Amino acid sequence: MSDFVGMNGAEERFGDTAAQREVRANDRQYVFHSWSAQDAIDPLPIAKGEGVRFWDYDGNEFLDFSSQLVNLSLGHQHPGMVRAIQDQAGRLATIQPAVANDVRSELAKRIVDVSFDGARSVFFTNGGADANEYAIRMARHHTGRNKVLARYRSYHGSTATAITLTGEPRRWANGTLDVGVVHFMGPYLYRSAFYAETPEQETERALAHLEQTIQLEGANTIAAIILETVTGTNGVLVPPPGYLPGVRALCDKYGIVMICDEVMVGFGRIGEWFAYQAFDVKPDLVTFAKGVNSGYVPLGGVVVSDAIHQTFATTPFPGGLTYSGHPLACASGVATFDIYKDEGILERVRDLGERVVAPRLAELAAKHPSVGEVRGAGMIWSLDLVRDRATREPLVPYNAAGEAAAPMAAVVAACKDAGLWPFAHFNRLQLAPPLIISEEDLERGLAIIDAALDVADSYYAGE
Incomplete structure (x- = not known):
């Protein structure tokens, strides 16, 4: 044996x-x-x-x-995942993203169905870093602005814009590859940068700091705020009550796109399809990867709101990938939904x-x-x-x-x-x-x- x-x-x-x-x-x-x-x-x-x-x-x-x-x-x-990939490889192993494909569109539909009210479509990528890259590109074209705010104690990937967004030491040696990125402090009550003593104080002071950053940088220059819904590698920082709705309110006030990076905590990691669903907030763009198909075949993507989708209804979106929505990856993504339901x-x-x-x-x-x-x-x-x-x-x-x-x-x-x-x-x-x-x-x-x-x-x- x-x-x-x-x-x-x-x-x-x-x-x-x-x-x-x-x-x-x-x-x-x-x-x-x-x-x-x-x-x-x-x-x-x-x-x-x-x-x-x-x-x-x-x-x-x-x-x-x-x-x-x-x-x-x-x-x-997982036998269900392996079988889905084998079955898909047996009937259509790969096809370019410019044509329609059954498992690609089925997975996109299922993702939209479990996303926020107003979600419209999914742009598929090869993983989490390029999902964040493309979300930023969408936000910039949608708003006509260039700056993006990202938190310290964050990780968003290692490609050019993604590593610049990252707020931890892996960014340092790479320099500033995207000059439009500005960092700010997020909430972390245990080591509070705001001298807060309660979660409520931390929320209030962190939001005041963020609004001051927006004002000092020029609200009309800022396309997006990107944040990990629950910070992953850099400490599993769960946002205190009211923080994410407060960020949403600031985005609405200043016309800024809110991007939730759910690459690590999406697809069930905290017991919800997406982590933002536990915090009573609705983003404009959501990035995902990892749990969408457990990495059996590389896959990531961006969930796009209807408003941003409509920006590109008659104007071409300037970006794409050879393997966007790869059938083998999408087949295992569809299987993920089935397995999540069958196994609770x-x-x-x-x-x-x-x-x-x-x-x-x-x-x-x-x-x-x-x-x-x-x-x-x-x-x-x-x-x-x-x-x-x-x-x-x-x-x-x-x-x-x-x-x-x-x-x-x-x-x-x-x-x-x-x-x-x-x-x-x-x-x-x-x-x-x-x-x-x-x-x-x-x-x-x-x-x-x-x-x-x-x-x-x-x-x-x-x-």
């Missing part, structure tokens, strides 16, 4: 050192990796994935608590998030002094780790590297040694397992995190 199937379809067994050696050698020789100094990394060869687990060539098993890059919402090798994904995310994750993380915060704050919803959460609760000093400095990052590296290593693949960024240990995870596996992963926090506690310097 085989453990996994190799590249050429041959059945193979774990522990094949020759196969592992070849994979590692080819990777090191020929693959150029993102966000990395090439000689400083040694990527782990992975042989197999199934459900919420994956295995290396030695047979070491990892419980996937990061959904890879928070995209694998339906887990590894949205309902189970809300249930497990409220009944299991939230109370268990509260217990961990009470037990471990290194946990400064717990934030999140559904199946995306963050543990803000600190050296001192009183001062809120982070466990590691902002953008720490080398020896300064050692405490977080030790926490991550403890998770991996125990068979959990975590999602970590700066001083935060974050949770984003596949949405199909069982309660038993969820509890198992949380237990591993509990033990790993003992490592974080060993660096604690407070009272």
Whole structure:
């Protein structure tokens, strides 16, 4: 009996050192990796994935608590997803975007149907970064303005405009590739830039700061405000009550397009089709990717309001992609909708998030002094780790590297040694397992995190 199937379809067994050696050698020789100094990394060869687990060539098993890059919402090798891609490949593997295609139009219809009131159409892209690029282009042409406001502590992708929109260190080395981008501070009560003491104060002061930024930059120069509905990688920052409706009101007041970046938190991550639906707000453009088909085939897109759609009713939209609405990607997107309905994904995310994750993380915060704050919803959460609760000093400095990052590296290593693949960024240990995870596996992963926090506690310097 085989453990996994190799590249050429041959059945193979774990522990094949020759196969592992070849994979590692080819990777090191020929693959150029993102966000990395090439000689400083040694990527782990992975042989197999199934459900919420994956295995290396030695047979070491990892419980996937990061959904890879928070995209694998339906887990590894979901049979419904694999079958949809196989069936589509058998009848029409690819076709250009200028013609009409059944699965492309069906997926667009389903996305519009679960979107905001006034949503009109979907422009398909290859992923999240180009979805944000095209949303900004639409907003600029729609308004005739050039500037775009984006928050610090954000990530919007690594293409030219998207990386300029990004409000964290990955932007720095790339310079200012889009001179029309202006950054502002968003709400983050635990480390408030506005000296707020309550969520209500944080909302009021963050909105006042945003309005002042709009006025100082010139409202008639600003095309759009883009924000992650729930900030993902940079801390799982859930907006305080009233903040997103307040942003909407400012956009209406000054004629600015509101763009919700739902690349990470859309398609069920917090228990709604789109995260903005939990905050009583209606955007003008919504970007998505990741969960739309769990990354089985690259796919992203922009949900377009009727008003913006009409801007291009008789004027051509200046943009396009060879693989926009690729049939294989769209077929797996349609299957995603069917699977979510058949398996009650949205309902189970809300249930497990409220009944299991939230109370268990509260217990961990009470037990471990290194946990400064717990934030999140559904199946995306963050543990803000600190050296001192009183001062809120982070466990590691902002953008720490080398020896300064050692405490977080030790926490991550403890998770991996125990068979959990975590999602970590700066001083935060974050949770984003596949949405199909069982309660038993969820509890198992949380237990591993509990033990790993003992490592974080060993660096604690407070009272």
